[in-house]
Amino acid sequence: MTNRVTVAALDAWLRAFAGLVAEHEDELSRLDAAIGDADHGANMNRGLTAATAALDALAAGEPPPAAGAVLSRVGMTLISTVGGASGPLFGTFFLRMGTTLGDHETPTVETLAAALRAGLAGVVQRGKAEVGDKTMYDALAPAVEAFEAALAAGEPLAGALAAASKAADDGCTATIPLVARKGRASYLGERSVGHQDPGATTVGLFFRAALDAGIDAAAAGREAG
């Protein structure tokens, strides 16, 4: 029996992410005000509200969407609605995830791990960020690594997501003492020290959303596409 994740679970994860960003909109914008231009929360909330509407439209269609289509639609919607650097970066992350998930209806957890890894690669390609630049990369890269490591150690999906969430949160906190080297925060140089990166914080919310949504593997015997 293979551990798989259902489209319904991915849908719930994305909606929980949108909900968390809406809830934390002011906090994200406050973090951005310290080292950017105070609009990260509003921009991400606008994009994810549109993405939720796109998920509704997809869910109403027949046949039910494949996993890749769900993630790709969210990515395209973010690219078209968020603007700034966050639109292309988060949009590319979900688009690349979607490409890897393809038309599987219930991808394996290993495919999900590959999708997260591909999403990370897309973010690096678009943003050219490296470790320690004080960007979303500093939460996303450790989260993806922790997820892969947990799966390799035999953790079930829920445990691997918990490990990813903890790694993302630790990565967020680790951005506080860093000097920003990418994006608007880099204009501040040393003055960017002491503030948590808003993009990394949003990545933390993405993985926390998986826990909030109670994502676990469907003990699916059903073979799927």
Place this chain on the structure above:
Amino acid sequence: MKKIINDPSAVVADALKGVEAAHPELKVDHQHKVIYRADTPRGGKVGIISGGGSGHEPLHGGFVGLGMLDAACAGEVFTSPVPDQMVAATKLVDGGAGVLHVVKNYTGDVMNFEMAAELAAAETGVEVISVVTDDDVAVQDSTWTAGRRGVGATVLLEKIAGAAAEQGRSLAEVADVARKVNANGRSMGAALTSCTVPAVGHPTFDLGDDEFEFGVGIHGEPGRQRLKLVGAKELAELLVEPILADLPFASGDAVVAFVNGLGGTPLIELYVLYGEVARILAAHGVTVARSLVGPFITSLDMAGASVTLLKVDDELLGLWDAPVRTPALRWGI
């Protein structure tokens, strides 16, 4: 927050309705938030588009018209437009001679314009060249930052490249002129107050009554240093000296001297500042060939000013003097 708005989330859309009503020579694609010339595309003429976050008006929409931009994409306040918008604008202005994208050097703007140029080329085969402005000497340019910001020189570039396109020059030639402006332009700004983003509702940063933010950008992002308030004479020195040293400008150089208001500073103060800037330039033997004073690249209601100097030769000066007819700049017609 006291602002003349209906709904904080509808400010950009509502302003575009006003632009359309006020300027019959312009059209607005409300879906894509693109302001464009009613007479575009013009066969054989290089199209020029720009765009960026809103809140910097008249940049960019106020510079759409004869002799300047063919279209401008309005993003959300202080947020880059999205690729769909630039693709729509590119198609609107493509008269077969290619399209120049004028992009201010901010991470988001550069990424979204890059994606748009790829998409537009893939969809229609249009040739796009992007020129990125990065004239702000407040930011140390290094591989460890996003690089210098595009600020005041963008206004001068849009005027001069627009004139070159109007003359019928090729895309490569128009792009060369644009790069020449960016290479010879330098800016520095200072803020006396923060600005208030409508959707946020409170000032982006706090500044004491006796402080100003030196080396500020145009998005309410903090600047290089926070200093004790000084008079216009000393502020002019603080702004102009780093500009002169950076290019560097030398005795005998001719410049376009541009004193820009950031939105909340009255013109009378900009002229006080301009007088001090002119005095400093004269002392350095720099000749002011042309001047521009007023709020042209703003940061909502931020009080403050920036100075841009552009070293000009006969070619750039001729293009600067060429006719222009836009909502915010018009002469020679």
